[in-house]
Amino acid sequence: MFDDDEDLIGDDGDDTDLLTAEEKAKVSVKDASFSDPQVMYAFYQRLFPWRQLFQWLNHSPIPSNDFMHREFAFTLQNEAYLRYQSFPTFETLRKEVLRLNPSRFEIGPVYSANPRDRKALRKAVFKPINKELVFDIDLTDYDDVRTCCDKANICEKCWQFITVAIKIMDVALREDLGFKHIMWVYSGRRGAHAWVCDKKARQMDDGKRKAVAAYLEVIRGGAQGGKRVHLRRPLHPHLTRSMDVLKDSFTTDVLINQDPWREPEKSARLLHLISDKTITEALREKWNSEPSRSSVKKWADIDEVAKSGISRHLNVQQLRENKQDIVFEYLYPRLDVEVSKHLNHLLKSPFVVHPGTGRVCVPIDATRPEDFDPLSVPTVTQLLAEIDATTGEEKMADYEKTSLKPYVDFFKRFVAALVKDETTAVKREREKEEAARAAAAGPGMAAEMEF
Amino acid sequence: MYKRDTAAATRRRVNQAGRRHFDGGKFQPVDYPHRLNFYTTPPTEEVTLDEFEQWAIQRLKVLTEIESALFRNKTPDELKSILNDLLKRHLPLDANSSRSESLTAQRRTDHYSHFILRLAFARSDELRKRFSKAETILFRHRLMTDDGLEREGFIASLGLDWERLSDDERSELESELKAASGGKKNLEPTYYKIDWEKVPELVERRMVFLKRGMAYVPASLQTAVVVGEFTNHLDRALELTARALPRLDEDERLIPILNHLSHGFTAPEFTSDPNGTHLPGTAITAASIDSLLQHFPACMLHLHTTLRRNKHLKHFGRLQYTLFLKGIGLSVEEALIFWRSSFSATPEDKFNKEYRYNIRHAYGLEGNRRDYKPHSCQQILLEHAPGNGEAHGCPYRHFGPDNLRAFLQTQMGVTDSSVLQGVKNDNEARKYHLGCNRVFEWKHREELKREKESGKGTVKETIIHPNEYFLRSWELAHPDEVQEAAKKMEGMEMKDEVMM
Incomplete structure (x- = not known):
């Protein structure tokens, strides 16, 4: 039920706009304490960083269309889903959240007009114009690789896939694509989201989003298919750099921790990915006589068999490429690219509570992702208890009394840097525009009016 | 005017x-x-x-x-x-x-x-x-x-915003540029630096090296940049x-x-002649349809044989076939006769109640009075895939490979195994039109050859409409009538000009 999934806006997808009184009355009380409506109410009232959220989305102190035309979507306690909500200020947003007390809410794009007026507007006038470039990585997409957990469960071992993903993606977004304001957020259960907030990223159309997603995507096709990694050689510099990261952790994170090929059925997959049939046959024979050989040994066996000279026409280059492809297939980030490709995709807001785990969707410091432990992320009930446990110090904001503080502080620093860049950029743009206007008085500009 | x-x-x-x-x-x-x-x-x-x-x-x-x-x-x-x-x-x-x-x-x-x-x-x-x-x-x-x-x-x-890479930078980045170029031995002499957003196509396919938001584009890929712009x-x-x-x-x-x-600028449509008759010198009647079957594309032949066999067609089948017949010049009166006699197992009042309206509707005589156009291949391929008991759609697309082969052999008379294999390949490549055109070309190989030799052949474009298939097939079989008609047309135009 509470998957970390998102909803894509269909053009004609209409919403459940207003709840009837009856529906409001039957807001169900969940037995789990962290989705207790009262717990959520207290969280929104006392802990949620509304002001920072506002600044993050608004990019300046005075409310602008960046915030006012931004879509919010609420999932209510009874699972009703309210699209196209928008707010003039963060106070009004906060008030409405307190009134509706949603179990979670999502953030959509900024529209060309106020989302609340959409019904009065023609389709051509009401359309999404910008949104952060977002990425979604979810451990369920690794289910054919991870052996420690499955479905919604995670542990320290499989979280390493996310850690590696963050390392690889973050450096590519910065070094290759030139983005600066990238925030990684724990999705509350078994994945992470990236919000690329640079103005340039926000203004990208779907075509450019798709280009970025494809640039970063390596693994294609489902687990049932054949080879899922098809890469041109020599590797593109982005992939060479990624390979360096993957190589370092492949032995520990995949071979030792996941041991993905111990079962004979599973090692068949490994054999399938090696092109030299003589070698696969030799390996199959070897492993048949010792079925539960560990993945570390099986991985080493490949080189050993190759060196033994059993394959007379061994193509060393090809074998090396096969092995690289295997490393990619097992450890390279698996993106849900649909989320990234579309301007109008909604994504769960940072700092909301995951209804299934009670954990807050806190930012992850991408400069040291290996220090992040999803299992020690504070839960909403724990946080509320921490407020109650603190006495004295009346002046302190509630969040400062809790273990949410470092995360809110991190978010504040992130937002401050973004807003700072944005204001200087706005100034520069204004100057440029003025210069352009002066120059545009000549021919050409009238062009589009005319033929 | x-x-x-x-x-x-x-x-x-x-x-x-x-x-x-x-x-x-x-x-x-x-x-x-x-x-x-x-x-x-x-x-x-x-x-x-x-x-x-x-x-x-x-x-x-x-x-x-x-x-x-x-x-x-x-x-x-x-x-x-x-x-x-x-x-x-x-x-x-x-x-x-x-x-x-x-x-x-x-x-x-x-x-x-x-x-x-x-x-x-x-x-x-x-x-x-x-x-x-x-x-x-x-x-x-x-x-x-x-x-x-x-x-x-x-x-x-064009004065686009690109910067030529200096020689120093080029040699400094040599290995990256080479890797991004897909392993060409020698580095291209000229590279340009440009905002990656101007070349999303190249980024998408990892064809260029990226650094801090700039794409390093070799001169040979410039086209993509210009086209993108x-x-x-x-x-x-x-x-x-x-x-x-x-x-x-x-x-x-x-x-x-x-x-x-x-x-x-809409999907290719076949515009029927308001006069109703297309085939010079031949009026199409309910009775003459069976004599024209050799000019039918597979989809329509299948509908026709199904109609003859079951004395009935389901809704989309009737629609597809009625509009096709309308397109080849069957008048509404003749269409009603045709359908009435084809639905021979259907009682008169049932026919009048349930089917008559449909046929007149398709001819724009009922309801919103829209003049419906014969379905194009695109419509037939993409809309309303046939379900159980339905005979509409495109055989190349909607038949299984074995059924299609049998149909082509028995109904369309395709005996050449290389043609059958070709159709199979086309289907695997999801190019259903090509299969259909292949059969057309094979069936009309003699006429096409003659047409080519006489030098009168029109420029060959792939057929993408069942009515186009029919008309072209008919014309190939009746070159004299076609020529006659063309002469008449010319004459009329000349007269017009004189009148002006």
Whole structure:
């Protein structure tokens, strides 16, 4: 039920706009304490960083269309889903959240007009114009690789896939694509989201989003298919750099921790990915006589068999490429690219509570992702208890009394840097525009009016 | 219709609106130093309404063919040869080096027709997208076929924002650039640095090295950059045109033409002759249909045989077949006779109650009185896949491979195993049209050969409409009648001209 999934806006997808009184009355009380409506109410009232959220989305102190035309979507306690909500200020947003007390809410794009007026507007006038470039990585997409957990469960071992993903993606977004304001957020259960907030990223159309997603995507096709990694050689510099990261952790994170090929059925997959049939046959024979050989040994066996000279026409280059492809297939980030490709995709807001785990969707410091432990992320009930446990110090904001503080502080620093860049950029743009206007008085500009 | 009217007055009025809006703008006659055009400057000289329409239609023919080639999954090479041919006929554009006397006239036509169609297609989001896509392909084609030097000159004239990589930087990044180039032995001598957002296509396919938001593009990939820029520019311009359209202060001369043009840019449709008869010298009646079956494409033959066997067809089957028959010239009276006698197991009152209305409806005589067009291959392939007990659809697409093979052998009489294999391959490549055309070509191999030898063959374009299949097949079988009819037509036109 509470998957970390998102909803894509269909053009004609209409919403459940207003709840009837009856529906409001039957807001169900969940037995789990962290989705207790009262717990959520207290969280929104006392802990949620509304002001920072506002600044993050608004990019300046005075409310602008960046915030006012931004879509919010609420999932209510009874699972009703309210699209196209928008707010003039963060106070009004906060008030409405307190009134509706949603179990979670999502953030959509900024529209060309106020989302609340959409019904009065023609389709051509009401359309999404910008949104952060977002990425979604979810451990369920690794289910054919991870052996420690499955479905919604995670542990320290499989979280390493996310850690590696963050390392690889973050450096590519910065070094290759030139983005600066990238925030990684724990999705509350078994994945992470990236919000690329640079103005340039926000203004990208779907075509450019798709280009970025494809640039970063390596693994294609489902687990049932054949080879899922098809890469041109020599590797593109982005992939060479990624390979360096993957190589370092492949032995520990995949071979030792996941041991993905111990079962004979599973090692068949490994054999399938090696092109030299003589070698696969030799390996199959070897492993048949010792079925539960560990993945570390099986991985080493490949080189050993190759060196033994059993394959007379061994193509060393090809074998090396096969092995690289295997490393990619097992450890390279698996993106849900649909989320990234579309301007109008909604994504769960940072700092909301995951209804299934009670954990807050806190930012992850991408400069040291290996220090992040999803299992020690504070839960909403724990946080509320921490407020109650603190006495004295009346002046302190509630969040400062809790273990949410470092995360809110991190978010504040992130937002401050973004807003700072944005204001200087706005100034520069204004100057440029003025210069352009002066120059545009000549021919050409009238062009589009005319033929 | 033929008075030498000009649209100048109209234009002047629009000009004024434009001037007010943009705070001044000068309109000068344009000269065309390059073969290619980025269409940044609108044309300003007077043209006659005739030219206005004529040029637009010529360009429209090209764009429509591009669309249909796309939808038929043509390979780039196929597209290239189609375009070469089409452009030669409808929209020639010679290089400076050709020293052709019509250079300026050609470029003028190209320039004006682009802007006219821009007006016609700015109206809706969907039209804008399709127009931009087709224009982009046209532009890319021309850019690729442009003479090397002239292309360089044209690109330089665009003043795009790219920076030539210094030799130092180039050698510093040598290994990265090489890796990104896909392992070419030698590094290209010239590289450009450009914002990656200008070359999303190249980024998407990891064809260029990226560093801090800049794409390092070898000169050989410049085309992609230019094409991308062309599309961006066109999309922006179309948006602006769309916004300006409601303010287009226009009398009743241009709008009807523009509307008409944009209607022409829809999926290939077969327009039936209002007179009803298509086949020179032959009137089609309910009784004559069975004698024409050898000209039917597989889909219609299948419907017909199913109808004969079951004495019934389900709704979509009736619709597809009725419209096809209407398209080949069966009148509504004859259609009613045909269907009544075909549904021989159906009692009279049931037929009158349930089917009569449908048939008349398809002929535009009931309900909303729309004149429904025969379904194109595109519609048949994409809409309403046939379900249990239904016989409509496209056999190439909707039959299993074994059923299709048996059908082609027994019903269509295909005996050549290489043709059957070819159809199978086409299907695997999801090119259902090609399979159908392959069968057509095989069935008509003799006639086609004769036609080719006599030199009278029209330019061969892939058939993408069942009625086109029928007509072409019929014409191949009756060359004399066709010639006769053509002569008559010519005569009539001559008379018209004399009358003017």
